[in-house]
Amino acid sequence: MVKSMTRSVYVQMVGSQWVRQILESFRNYQMPGVGGPAKMIAVFWDDLKLSNGGRVYTWHDQIEKKFYVEWSEVRTYQNNSLETFQAVLYDPSYYITPTGDGEILLQYKEFNNTSYGSYSWDQIHGNYCSVGIEDHTMTRGLQYTFNDTYHDAAMELSDETAVLITTRGSDMxxxxxxxxxxxxxxxxxxxxxxxxxxxxxxx
Known part of the structure; x- marks a missing residue:
């Protein structure tokens, strides 16, 4: 959750964004964990590339109190699969939760989880994409998927799906x-x- 006040984020091509920290990590891991940067929102943490018109956009909607980051028509490095997805950060002073944490909406227009991580050299990495969040200690977080594995209660991600990360319970x-x-x-x-x-x- 986005609890501490932050005025900047670092957006990376691998489909992740970090809050006030610059550290590149194209190899994705389980979350939470020491692999990758701290304070991370992993929307689609995988090895991605900008080609054939792929772009990354940001927009701060000051009226609706939301901050958008969109990866539009980016491609996976391994299989060149098309991906379009976004993260929406809700201002916690406007969208109030029981804990004061900011809600995060992850939206997937085109979701192709095709990178199994086996390249032409000996090392295998990638483990499909990682989706989730972790805090600055890298010991607390929420893993939605890693290595194409989901919790029994989780919906499998596909085209036109979304995940709302919130501290509100079932009493929405x-x-x-x-x-x-x-x-x-x-x-x-x-x-x-x-x-x-x-x-x-x-x-």
């Missing part, structure tokens, strides 16, 4: 249901007004 509420009563009514409006005015008392 209706948009606008600020008091968690499963009804959008005047009480939600009152909470919103109080929040915007900075009111801290109980009603």
């Amino acid at each position: 509420r209706l948009e606008g249901d600020l008091n968690y009563d499963e009804v959008i009514d005047i009480y939600d409006l009152m909470l919103l007004v109080d929040f915007n005015l900075g009111y801290k008392g109980d009603r």
Whole structure:
């Protein structure tokens, strides 16, 4: 999760981004772990390349309070498979979670997990792609997939899929249901007004 205040990220071609650290790592590993950089969001951590019009874009949507990083029509180094995916970082001061962590949305328009890591030389690396996050200590994190293996409860990634990384539990509420009563009514409006005015008392 994005908990500490950060003003910059480093985006790399391998489909990862790091928060305030510059360290290249084209070889992907399990997460969390000491392989690769700390404070990492691995959207599609694999050996990728820009060719045939592939691009990496960033955009800060100041109105919606989101920061986008998109890898558009990039290709895997091993099999030249097309990939288009993005990470969306939600501003934790605007999108409030129980822990104060920022939510991260990973979206996949074209997902081709084809790099098994066997090249013409003896060393085998790659292990398909890694998807997940890890903190600055490299000891805490969330691995969604590594080596084309998923947890039993996880959906396998494919075209037009997305993963929301959040500290909210299964009680994800209706948009606008600020008091968690499963009804959008005047009480939600009152909470919103109080929040915007900075009111801290109980009603």
